[in-house]
Amino acid sequence: MQPAATVGAPAEAGFGARIALACQDLRGHRLPWLATVFACGIGAYFALPAEPGGAARLAVVLAAAALLTLAWRGRAGAGFLPLCCAVFLLGGLAAQTRTQLVAGPVLDFRYYGAVEGRVRAIDRSASGAVRLTLDRVRLDRVSQAETPRRVRISLHGGAEVPPMPGQRIMTTAHLSPPAGPTEPGGFDFQRHAWFLKLGALGYSRVPLLQAAEAETGWATRVASIRQAIGDGLRARLPGQPGAVAAAITTGDRSALSEAVVADLRASNLAHLLAISGLHMGLLVGFVFWTVRGGLALIPPLALRYPTRQWAAGVALPFALAYLFLSGGGIATQRAFVMAAVMLGAVLLGQRALSLRSVAIAALIVLAWRPEALTGPGFQMSFAATGALVLAFRRISALDLGGWTRGWRGAVLALLVSSIVAGAATAPFAAAHFNRLGQFGVLANLLAVPMMGTVVMPLLLVAMLLWPLGLEGWALALAGLGIEWILGVAAWVAALPEAVRPVVAPGAAVLPLIGLGMAIVGCARGRGRALGVAVFACGLAGWAVTVRPAVLIAEDARLVGLAGAEGRWLSRESGAGFTAEAWLENDGDAAAQPLAAARARPGDPDLPRLHVARGKRDLPDRAADCATLGGWLITPNPPEAPVAGCRVLDAEALRATGTIALYPGKDGWWEISARDRQGARPWVPR
Structure with a gap:
């Protein structure tokens, strides 16, 4: 019997007792909270203005150890609170450890000369050029200690047939350091390249030379199999259906046309090309239910043995094989971890789709690659999965009668999945890609069932029948399904206002x-x-996001001024990547030439800027600036100091990165890309 002094708790108990009771109530529901605070610790690390030093790191380690001790001693009471604090600190430590593990030399100048390296990966750039990632790099006149661990080179006019992974090649290339953000607070490609171990990027216009025979390790053999399968799919399914089949099977998008990719993006179906959670889930689900359904037809086995666990055990090797066949990209690795956790739960007799399983997968992915937290793939995958778990848990608790069974249950599940997953991922997609597909739910309702019930199962059957030469019928039917998906994408993309531009959000x-x-x-x-x-x-x-009134590019070759018609750009061509990024972040669908043709906003509303496009008009712009005052923006430094004028040339901007100006009470507030990046390892000094 409980003592009288405790009767009425928690209402009459002290604050500490109420906290202890709240922590005890969380038993069985703690893993999602731990995954959340671990992610918060990683996010806090990336938000720091400067890299923590050795003393700070030691203090965090000691604090985490002390908190873990408190958590163990208070495990029967309020110990969950210090455990959460310790996990938060461990998240930051994991991120900093990962930052140090991937650290390597970064090129700090423009290089032109001989480049030799081993082909690690092959893909395509946005322009369609073959792009090679090289490791074990050697650069002419650069010491090995200062040579980047990996470089990425786009081939313009090089070899028509790309080399095989594992082959050592030589070429002459232009290399540059990874570029900084196109605007303060924008996408930080330098950080992205740091975690990819890329220390330089560039291009080559000369043919490749083979420096050594391709290595004969397992990675090379897997790459050869992938290339053979991709070539075979494109040969057996001519046109874009074969290109899509190769993309979702081996990850090779080289044969996809720009029109098809544009339609898929406008209709919110571009995720069908990325081998991620959807594809892994469809494959694993098809294998699992096929095996379990087949065993259910054998009553002696179905009644005596755990066929559910058997089906999970068969599906897991298929997921691993798909991981290697697809090239093992980061998104595919994350999808495999999620699938392995779900199948592991089934093998242990637990519920596969639960918040606990989602939390375990998130903890594994974040502990392994903490930088994944900042990318759209992780955010959208786990947002969709978590939302679906919650939605179907709620539906299962409702008394819907026959609506959850048979064909009506399948239709309801399809409808709920499309709406819930679309709504959960929409904020992240809009924030990262500055666009919102108005009819994305409709497109997914029409296309995703075809992908799950026809395309993916038939492609798997074709892979299994390929060694026997019996894959033709399966590929033909899969091609019809792909044509349906492409038709849906083209129809939805052609609808009025199919894509709505979205303003880039603030950092918080x-x-x-x-x-x-x-x-x-x-x-x-x-x-x-x-x-x-x-x-x-x-x-x-x-x-209430406020966009910069003025943007000045890092090389001083482009200036953007906000006006009533939209942002005016100082150039109608050139610096196209930066111009496109500025307009997209404004939520402006205009092309660069149209933005440059707009009326330039008047000086009374903006700082007095004198923009020199080159050496020819530099003297005139410098004279105007000396007379009227203001800012002189020029790629080339003036020959003499300009009195009464602030000069921003390429040399000055190299130290600050892109500059943004905002109106303030006492003039103009200036912030640079380097200010927002902070003093971090991936930021050039």
Whole structure:
């Protein structure tokens, strides 16, 4: 019998007792919270303005150890709180450890000369050129200690047939350091390249030379098999169906046309090309239910043995084989981890689709690659998976009668999956890609069932029948399914206002949206209101986002001024990547020539800028600036100092990166890309 002094708790108990009771109530629901705080620790590390030193790292290690000790001693009470604090610190430590493990030399000058290296990966650039990632690199007149561990080279006018992975090649190439953000707070390609171990990027216009025979290891053999399968699919399915089949089977998108890719993006079906959670889930699900259904037809086995676990055991090797066949990209690795966790839960007799399984997969992925947290793939995958788990848990708790069984249950599941997954991923897709497909749910309703019930199963059957020469019928039917998907994409993309441009959010918006969604998933009852409030704060911050009035590119060759018609650009061609990024972040669908043809905003509304396009007009712009004052923007430094004028040339901007100007009470507020990046290992000094 309980003592009288404790009767009425938690209402009459002290604050500490109520905390202990709340922690005890979380038993069985703690893993999602631990995954959330671990992710918050990683996010806090990437948000730091400077890299923590050795003393700070030691202090964090000691603090985490002390908190873990407190958590163990208080495990029967409020020990979950210090455990969460320790996991938060461990998230930051994991991210910093990963940063140090991938550290390597980064080229700090423009290089032109001989490049030799081993082909590690082959893909295609945005322009369609073959692109090689090389490791074991040698550069002429560069010491090995200063040579990047990996470089990436686009082949313009090089070999028509790309080399095989593992082959050592030589060429003459132009190399440059990874470029900084196109604007302060924009996508940080330098950080992205750092975690890919890329220390230089460039291009070559001369043919490749073979420096050594290709290595004969397992990686080379797998690459040869992938190339043979991709070539075979394109030969047996001519045109774009074969290109799509190769893309979703081996990850080779080289034969996809720009029109098809544009249609898939406009219709929100581009995710069908990326081998990620959807493809891995469809493959694993098809194998699992085929094996389990086949065993169910044998009553002596179905009644006596755990056929569910047997089916999971058969599906797991298929998931591993798909990981290697597809090239093992980061998205595919993440999808394999999620599939392995789900199948592992089935093997252990647990429920496969649960928040616990999602949390375990997230912890594994983040501990292995903490930088994945900042990318759209991780955010969208786990947002969709978590939302689907919550939605179907809610549906299973409702009394819907026959609506959850038979063909009606399948239709309901399809409808709910498309709506829930689309809604959960929409904020992240809009924030990262500055576009929102107005009819994405419709396109997915029409295309995803075809991918899951026809294309993926038949491609798997074709792979199994290929050694016997019996794959033709399966590939033909799969090709019809792919044609349906491409037809849906083209139809939806052609609808009026199919794509809506979206303004890029501020730095705090996505973290708030993600944290709010995580709290909604982790909390129970009224606690979810906190998650809704955090999510709403993120959306409110997005709604009041203020774009820079002035943007000055890192090389001083492009200037953008915000005006009533949209952003005016100082050049109608050249610096196309930067111009496109600025306009997309503004939520402006105009092309660069149209933006340059707009009326330039008047000086009373903006700082007095004197933009020199080259050496010819530099003297005139310098004279104007000396007379009227203001800012002189020029790629080339002036021959003499310009009195009363602030000069921003390429040399000065190299130290700051792109500059943005915002109106303030006491003049113009200036912020540079380097200011926003902070003093981090991937930022040039």
